[in-house]
Amino acid sequence: MKAVILAAxxxxxxxxxxxxxxxxxxxVAGKPLLEHIINALAENGIKEIILVVGYKKERIMDYFGEGKDLGVTISYSYQDIQLGTAHAVKQVKELVAGDFLVINGDNIVGAGTISDLLSGRKGDVTLLAVEREDTSGYGVIISENGIVREILxxxxxxxxxxxxxxxxxxPDWIFDEIExxxxxxxxxYAITDTIQQMIKKGKSIxxxxxxxxxxxxxxxWDLLKANAIMLEGQEKELxxxxxxxxxIKGNVVVGENSLIRAGCYIVGPVSIGKNCDIGPNAVILPSTSIxxxxxxxxxxxxxxxxxxxxxSIGSGSYISSSIIGAHNNIAPQFSTETDSDLLVEMKGILHHADLLGTVVGDGNTIGNRVMVKAGKMIANNCNIGSGTTVHRDIPSGSIVV
Incomplete structure (x- = not known):
């Protein structure tokens, strides 16, 4: 069976x-979300994978290539305009024959999750669901005796x-329904609408x-929770x-050519990549990936x-419950304020965060003694002057003095 991962x-x-x-x-835990999914599929013997890519597809293709490093074979299909999940699945029509698995590329699953789906297959289409106390923002399933009656x-x-x-x-005849x-x-064009249409026709889901x-x-900020969960499953490797x-205490991974200097105190689970230099007396506490x-x-x-x-993070800095993007140069005494039960505004809409310091994009230069208030973000290619307290979101390309 082939797997199609929606990654556009x-x-x-x-x-x-x-x-x-x-x-x-x-x-998450030192690997892209997509790599965790591919590993879960491979552990279930699904080695032929089609990635439906679109936005920033070159980065995906450069990283995964043909999949040899992960022991799988990867081919690509393109959804240049994102017109929904059914439209994304439609792009692989000429690449599959017989039954095939479809999975969203931005959820983390384990091998057991895929195994549950495969072992429980039934009906014309099989759909995997999970139980959640808070269902806000999700599609929910109304079912009877293991058969889907409605997707809301x-x-x-x-x-x-x-x-x-x-x-x-x-099944491969899903493409007729997608049309x-x-x-x-x-x-x-939503794949859930395709399924709902099949239910009305009497098909078994x-x-x-x-x-x-x-x-x-x-x-x-949800990546922080995912990172903590995934790190719990790693084993110590120095x-x-x-x-x-x-x-070094607990399950800590330190990559090749990295140096942990004298006086460091690291408590796992922690993941440190390749070619890193962790300065003297640095303290790296649980649920951290570097x-x-x-x-x-x-x-x-x-x-x-x-x-x-x-x-690069300068001496005396303090970072908690935060995500720091790539290619950032952060001077000494940088600090993040952290708060819980936050409302974070994004394009005029308030979103809830259980716990958050800051999110910093890529390519920023941040001066000495900069402090970022909880929930405020710095975008890309900004220059933040020394002594600044960041009270608001900073858009890309900003110079703050």
């Missing part, structure tokens, strides 16, 4: 990180706690409810150099954060 979307709610990469390339997209009232996980097994799918009110891993990262006098080619100055403290890659 922009991820607008993950700005500013998705200004330079698609959502599926955002890192983002209902205003709680009618079910069974959430559509966006993972399906389709008949009407344009939704939001201007897209089997439901598999899984309790295995399914993590949905809607906003950029490939770099750890100087005498450094303390990407390749990153330099951490002396006496820096980082906890519950993601440092993407190619970042």
């Amino acid at each position: 979307g922009e991820g607008l709610r993950c700005r500013p990180l998705t200004l330079t990469r698609s959502k599926v390339m955002l890192p 997209e983002k209902p205003k009232e709680v009618v079910s706690h069974t959430v559509n996980a966006g993972i399906y097994v389709f 008949k799918t009407p344009l939704s009110e939001s201007g897209e 089997g439901l598999v409810t899984s309790s295995s891993m399914w993590i949905d990262a809607v906003h950029s 490939k770099g150099t750890v100087e005498k006098g450094a303390t 990407g390749n080619n990153t330099t951490i100055g002396s006496s820096v403290e980082i906890q519950n954060s993601i440092i993407i890659y190619d970042v």
